[in-house]
Amino acid sequence: MSKSADEIVYGLKREYLEKICAEGNRIDGRKLDEMRNLVVNTNFVPRAEGSAEVRLGDTRVLVGIKVEQGEPFPDTPKSGILTTNAEMLPMASPIFESGPPSEDAIELARVVDRGIRESKMIDLDKLVIKEGEKVWVVFIDMHILDYDGNLIDACSIGAVAALLNSKVPASEIGAEDYPLPISHVPVTITFAKIGSTVVADPNLEEEEVASARLSVATNENGDVVAMQKGLGGSITKEELFSAVDTSIKVGKDIRKRVLGR
Amino acid sequence: MSKSADEIVYGLKREYLEKICAEGNRIDGRKLDEMRNLVVNTNFVPRAEGSAEVRLGDTRVLVGIKVEQGEPFPDTPKSGILTTNAEMLPMASPIFESGPPSEDAIELARVVDRGIRESKMIDLDKLVIKEGEKVWVVFIDMHILDYDGNLIDACSIGAVAALLNSKVPASEIGAEDYPLPISHVPVTITFAKIGSTVVADPNLEEEEVASARLSVATNENGDVVAMQKGLGGSITKEELFSAVDTSIKVGKDIRKRVLGR
Amino acid sequence: MSKSADEIVYGLKREYLEKICAEGNRIDGRKLDEMRNLVVNTNFVPRAEGSAEVRLGDTRVLVGIKVEQGEPFPDTPKSGILTTNAEMLPMASPIFESGPPSEDAIELARVVDRGIRESKMIDLDKLVIKEGEKVWVVFIDMHILDYDGNLIDACSIGAVAALLNSKVPASEIGAEDYPLPISHVPVTITFAKIGSTVVADPNLEEEEVASARLSVATNENGDVVAMQKGLGGSITKEELFSAVDTSIKVGKDIRKRVLGR
Amino acid sequence: MGGTQSDIKLMNEEGLRIDGRKFNELRPIRIEVGVLNRADGSAYIEWGGNKVLVAVYGPREAFPKHTQNPSRAIINARYNMAAFSVDERKRPGPDRRAVEISKVIGEALECAVFTEQFPRTSIDVYIEVLQADAGTRIAGLTAASVALVDAGIPMKDMVVGCAAGKIDGKVVLDLNKEEDNYGQADLPMAIIPRTQEIVLLQMDGNLTREELEEAVEMSKKAATYISDLQKEALMAKYKSQEPEKEGERDE
Amino acid sequence: MGGTQSDIKLMNEEGLRIDGRKFNELRPIRIEVGVLNRADGSAYIEWGGNKVLVAVYGPREAFPKHTQNPSRAIINARYNMAAFSVDERKRPGPDRRAVEISKVIGEALECAVFTEQFPRTSIDVYIEVLQADAGTRIAGLTAASVALVDAGIPMKDMVVGCAAGKIDGKVVLDLNKEEDNYGQADLPMAIIPRTQEIVLLQMDGNLTREELEEAVEMSKKAATYISDLQKEALMAKYKSQEPEKEGERDE
C-alpha cells in the first residue's frame, strides 16, 4: 500500500527523533531526564479561591480553584469533596475541538485528580461544615491555553500550586477564611518512550512520535502515589523503575524550587 | 470566482429590494415604518395560565404562560422567577431543524426576555410565596408555528399579551387566583436595514436581504428599556435614533390598539 | 429504477419466507404458533435485588432489578415507582450502535413497562416507606446481549421472571428484606405478519421480512392487559383476535412451565 | 390507566358520562385544512379539549443522506407537546413517550401512503399538541392524514384514529382526560376505512376478550363518521378557495 | 440591571464613583499582542478587573463542509467564561448567555473583516474570560480585533467596544461589577472608529431618549482612546520583535 506525503514526513520525523534520542540527545537540546523551563505564577485570578498560571516550555495552562458549600456524598458524610475538570480549549491548538470533553481531556482530568486525591494532599476530613449535610467542595478547573506537549505535568503542577495558595471562604458562614488544609505535596512527572529511549517532559514534537507515555506521581517522602501508562505501545519493567527514580528526583527539585515546599 | 444560480438570483432579489426601498416603497406595498396586519387572540389555550396567538402578516406564533411553584434563586430570595424559551419548530419553516435550540432561537428568547425583564413589566417581588423557600415561577414558552419574518416582534407582543391575561394559580396553595402583577407594558419594534434604507417589521423576503437588524423595546413612558442589533452589517447613529423614534410611536399605537393599555 | 444486489436478495428471501409461511411452515421448522426454546436462569447477578438471564432461541438478554429508596412523584405520594430501561448493546448485533437509546430501544422499554405496569403485576402501594417522602423505586434494566429477533418477549419474560425473584432490601432501613409484592403475572407474546400469515415469536430472519408486528400481554385470568402494533404494515381484525387467543394459550403455558406460576 | 381510585364515579345511573356523553358518543370534533402558509400541507383539529396542529413537508430529499431509502420514501413523524399544553409544564424537547408516539404514528401513516412513488425522499409530518385532553395521538394522526392530502401526497385512503376504553366496568368510546386518568383501559386505534385494515393499535389496562371485541367494533363504527369529517374539511377548503382563484385570474 | 436596591449609593456627593472614577472615566486598560504560540493570532486584555485572552485561527477550511459559504469566510466567534472567572463557579460549556454573546461578537467582527477575500473558510475567534468584572463582551471584542490583526486578517479598521450605562440616575461610562448589578441601565456598544459605524449594540435597563444620546456619545468618544491603545499594543509587539529578528539573522 502506498503512503501519503503526510505519512512519509511523519515517518522521517519519527526516525530522526528516535535516532537523536538513542544518542542521548533531544530536539531542543535538553538532557533525557531534563524538564523544560517551568514558571508558575500563582494568584493570577484573585477572584477565585486560588489560581496558578503554569508555563512549561511553550505549554501554558491556567488552573483556578473554587471552594463552595455543597452536600457531601451519601457514603462519605464526614468528608469534603474534590472535583477536577480539564478544558482542552480550541484556543490552545488547531487539533482541539469545541464541545464536550474528549477522552483525552477526561483522562487528563482523572490522572491529575488521582495524583492529588491518592496522595491525600488535601485533608478532606477538615472540610466538613455540618456532618452529613454541608461540606466544602473544592473545584479544580484546568484551562489549557497553549498546547506544546505534556499537559499532565503542567496541569498537575498548576493544580498543586493553586491548591497550596487557596483559601476556604469560611467568612461566608460567619467564620474566618483559612488556608486549604494540606497534608502532602505530590508532584507528577511524565515520560515518553521514543524508539527505545525514555525522555522526561516530552514536548509536542516528541509526543507525536512517542509509542508510550508514563506518568508517575510521588510525594515528599519519595513514595509513589499514582501512575498511568498511556498510548498504544508498551514499556519494560526496567523503563518503569528508571522513570520512578527520575520522578522522585525531579519531583523533589520542583517541590522545593517551584512550589516552595 | 463564478457564482452559482442561487447566488445570482439572490443578488438580483437583493438589488431589487434595495432599489424599491431606496424609493420609499416596499415589496408588499407598506410604508417604510408600517407594521403588517397584527392580530392577537388571547386565551387560545385555556388550560395554561395565560396564552396568546399572534399573527403578524403571515408569521404566526403561539405563546403560552405557565405559572408554577418553585424555589427562588439563592441570590434573590425575595423575588419570583421569569424564564423564557422559544421553539423554532420545524413545522414553521423548511429551514428550521429539530433538535436543541439553535443560536437564533436562543437569541430570540433572550431578546424577548430582556424586553420584559428590563422594563420591569412583571412585579417579581409580588410573586413570593415564602421568602427564600417558595416563589412563583413564570414560564414563557413561545411556539413558532409559521415563519414569514420578524419573530422578535411577533413573540414579544405575544408574550406581553399573554402575560397581561395570565393569572397566578394561588388556589393551589389555598388562596384565590389573582392576575399576574403588572407594572409596565413594553413593546418591541424591529427594523431591518436594506441597502441604506431602514424599514420596520421586515417580512421574510426583506429579512433575507437585510444587512443589519435592530430591535428597540420601549415602555409606556417612551423610555427605551432594551435594544439588540443583529446581523453582520452596521448601522449609523442617525439610523439608531430614527428607529428609536419610530419604535416609541408605533409602540404607543400597538399598546393601545392591540394590547388595550 | 434498477435495484441493488442487496434489494434483490432481500426480495427473494422475503418471497421464500412468505411462501413457506403460507404453507404453514417456518424456516426453522416450528409451527406457526410455536415459540422457540425458552430458558430462564434467575439470580444470575446475586448482587442485584433480582435478575434473570433469558435465552429465547439464539436471542439472549439479561435483566437486572435494583430496588432503591427515593422520593415519590408529587402526584402519587402513596405509591412506589417503577422504571424500565432497555440497552440495545452494540455487543448484541452489528446493527446496534453505541450512544443514547434508539427509538427501537425506547419502544421496547415502554412496551415491556406497559405490560408490567398495566397488569398491576407489582403492588406499588406496598412500596411506600413514608407517605409523600420516601418510597421504594424498582429499576428494571434490560441488557440485550445477543440479538436473534423478538426482543419484546425475551425482555418481558426476563423482567417478569426477575421481578418474581426480587426482594425489597428493607434491611437498609432497619426492617427485614421481603419479596417484592406481586399481584399478577403478565406474559407478553409477539407475532409477526409475513405475507398474509401470522407467526408467533419471530426470529431475526422472520422479523426482517415482516410487514407488521403485534404484541399482546395477558394475565393469569386470560384478560388482555397491554398491546402494541408495530412496523409499517397493517393487520386485520381477524388476525388481531387470533393473536389474542394464541397469546392467552401460550402465555398460560409459559406462566406455568417457565415462571412456575 | 390509574384505576386505583375505585371511588371516583365516571358514569351516572342513567349511563351518562361526566361530560354528559353516552357510552358510544364522541367528543365534538372540528377539522380545518390548509391553515399554515409555509408548510406544503397542514391541518388543525380540535377534538374535545385537544388542540393539535399538523404540518407536512415533502416529499423532499431525505437528509442526512444515510437515512435515504433507495426504494421508497421514509415517513418521519414528529409528535411534540407544547410546554404549556398540559397541567404541569412539560420541558421542551422529545421525551420517551413522544418518541414512541411519533414512531407508531409514522408507521400507521406508512400503511396508507404510496411511499414507493418517492424513493430517497422523506415526508415529514410535524404534529404539535397545543392543548392536551386525552387522545392526542389519535387526534394528531387523524389531522395528519388530512394534512398529507393537503400536501398532495398520494394515499390509499386517509387514516382515521379513534380510541375506546373502559370506565366503571363498561366499554365506552373516546375517553376524556378524567376517564383516561381513572378508567380501567384505553385502546387507541387507527384504521384505513376503505379496507378496514388496522394500522395503529395500542392498549393498556384490562379488557376481557369480549370487551376487547366490543371496543374494537365501537371504534371502527366511529371511524366512518370521523372519516366523513376529514372529507368535509378538505371540501370546505377547496370551496373556500374557488372565489379566491377567480380573483387571482382577474388580476 | 438589578436596580431595585435604590438604597445603594453608587456615586458620592463630588460625583465620584465607588472606584473613584469620574462619570466619563474608563477603567485602566492594558492590551498585549501575540501572547500565544499555537494560535495564528492572539491578544490579552486587562480592563478593570476583567482578564480576557483571545486566540484567532484562520482563515482555514470551514468544517464541517456544509457550513462553508461559497462567497465569503464565516466568522466563528466563541465567547467562553472560565469556570473560576466568576464568584459562583460556572459549569463548563456554553450557556445561553454565552451563545448570544458569541453571536453578537461574531456579527460585529463580520462588519469589519474583508470576508469576501476568503470564500469557504472560517475565521475562528476564541475568547476566554479568565476573570470577569462587567463588560467582558466589550473587552473580548476589543482584544479580538487586535488578535485578528496579529493573525494577518485584513480588516476595514479594528472594531472597538465600549459600554456606557446609568447609575444613580446619571449616565456614566464603563460600568464596573457593582454598578452593573445595582445600576439602572447598561449599553454595550462597538464601533468602527474610521467610519463611526455601530457594529454591536445591546441595551437593557431604562434610558430616556436624551440619556440614550448622551450614552452613545460618551462611548463614541472613549472609543477613540481605546482605538489608540489597540494600535500601541500592536506597535509594541512589532518593536519588541525587531531585536529578536536581528538575533535570528546572526545565527
Place this chain on the structure above:
Amino acid sequence: MGGTQSDIKLMNEEGLRIDGRKFNELRPIRIEVGVLNRADGSAYIEWGGNKVLVAVYGPREAFPKHTQNPSRAIINARYNMAAFSVDERKRPGPDRRAVEISKVIGEALECAVFTEQFPRTSIDVYIEVLQADAGTRIAGLTAASVALVDAGIPMKDMVVGCAAGKIDGKVVLDLNKEEDNYGQADLPMAIIPRTQEIVLLQMDGNLTREELEEAVEMSKKAATYISDLQKEALMAKYKSQEPEKEGERDE
C-alpha cells in the same frame, strides 16, 4: 483507595485475607469462549465475584470515515457497566471512569494486535460488566484478548491482566471489593507474557519503591497462570466443536 478506616482489619494473624486467600493467591477464575452467536468473537469471564462478557466485531470498515487510519486498524474498546452490576444502581451510559478505562484497555490491546494488517478498519471490543467486584478492567481485558483470538484477529500474544495492591501494609495479589475499598494501594497491570512487556499500568494509593517492585513481580508471576487459563479456554472451545463439525459433515 479509601485507606482512612485503619481500624478495619483485612488480614488476620495467620496472614490470611478476609476471603481466606493467602497474600499471593488469586481469586477463582473461569473463562468461556465463543459464548455469543452474533459477535465475530466472544468470551465470558468470572473472576471472583466479577462477571464480564466480551464481544468482538471486526476488522470491519471504520465508521464514521474520518476515524479511519490509512495505515492500520483502530481498536475501539468500550467498557460498560450494567446498571445493576454495582450496589447502587449506575445510570446507563458511559461516565468519565468508563471513558478512561475504555481508553487504557484499547491501548493495551493495541500493543498486541497486528493492526497494520487491517488498514482503514476498526476492531470493536465491547466489554460488559454484568457484576462488579473490584478488578473489572483487568478481568475485561483478559477476556477481551481471548475474544480477539476467537474472532480470528492475529496477535503477538494474548494480553493478560492482573492487579496487586497493599492492605494492612502488606503487598498482596488481586484485591477484592473490600480490600479495594479499605486498602492502601491498587496497581492494575497487564503484560504480554511472551515478551514480558507492560501494556497497561495504573496505580493509586501509596507504595514505596520496594513495595512497587514487589507488586509488579507478584502480578507478573500470576500472569503466567492466567495466560494458561486463557489457552485452556480456547482449547476447550475447539475440542467441544470437533464432534459438532463431524456431525455437520454427516448431514
